[in-house]
Amino acid sequence: QVQLVESGGGLVQAGGSLRLSCAASGRIFSNYVMGWFRQAPGKEREFVAAIRWSGSSSTYYADSVKGRFTISRDNAKNTVYLQMDSLKPEDTAVYYCAARPSLSITTTPSRYPYWGQGTQVTVSS
Numbered sequence: 001q002v003q004l005v006e007s008g009g010g011l012v013q014a015g016g017s018l019r020l021s022c023a024a025s026g027r028i029f030s031n032y033v034m035g036w037f038r039q040a041p042g043k044e045r046e047f048v049a050a051i052r053w054s055g056s057s058s059t060y061y062a063d064s065v066k067g068r069f070t071i072s073r074d075n076a077k078n079t080v081y082l083q084m085d086s087l088k089p090e091d092t093a094v095y096y097c098a099a100r101p102s103l104s105i106t107t108t109p110s111r112y113p114y115w116g117q118g119t120q121v122t123v124s125s
Helices: none
Strands: 002-007 010-013 018-026 033-039 046-052 059-061 069-074 079-084 093-100 119-124
Touching (some): 002 093, 018 033, 033 069, 033 079, 046 069, 046 079, 059 069
Parallel strands (some): 010 119
Antiparallel strands (some): 002 018, 018 079, 033 046, 033 093, 046 059, 069 079, 093 119
16 A cells, blocks of 8 residues: 655745655655646646656646646655646645555546545736
8 A cells, every 4th residue: 555645835926936745654665756736726637747666756747837847856764756846726725645556657637546645836916
């Protein structure tokens, strides 16, 4: 089993920054992909960013956040981060960390079997 715990959400003004953390525990293996997703009220859960747990640090971003958000990992701390800069009101959502036992990065939420409880991010205009 894999346990994921997000933290770092909060209220920020437009143009501001937040850094989300995802602490992983349990059976995280080197061939995992870690992803960040978000879900706004009344909308479907959508992909934000992903990174492989080890090896190549290849990253992948949704077009809506490219150039503003950065995903990274600290293997020693078993933690994945999402640095969010130049935040916009449309970034307001609950942000979720997810894990997938595969080397293949996918943007489809249903292909990630492990999820955290989510952390709220609210961006005021």
